[in-house]
Amino acid sequence: MHAFLVIVFMMVIGALIGGVTNVIAVRMLFHPFKTYYIFNKRVPFTPGLIPKRRGEVASKIGQVVEEHLLTESLIKSKLNAPASRSAIEGLL
Structure with a gap:
């Protein structure tokens, strides 16, 4: 029973990490649509790859x-x- 709980826990943690990674990747590809600047320096990954x-x-x-x-x-x-x-x- 203990091994089963460890496996389920690892699956849940893996799913969470994968989901967060996918959300970040999609946001980096499609958003933002315009370039952002801070102190006249362009913020990296703005605009996203697809809009650019x-x-x-x-x-x-x-x-x-x-x-x-x-x-x-x-x-x-x-x-x-x-x-x-x-x-x-x-x-x-």
Whole structure:
């Protein structure tokens, strides 16, 4: 019984440490949105990584969508499918 309580206690402590670490990591990635200064010195990790590189992240996501999700051959095959052709002809 004693070993079981030790194992449960270690699991709870591990879960708490992991949860706190994840909260800190998410806050560092997404918050704050603007740079903070103290005595004309920039506070580290402001803005967060995602807000700081918003333009770069947006262009990379657009590039992935263009190259892998919506390729020209995929669009052509979907438009030339019999079901799509009949729907377009019915619409026109």
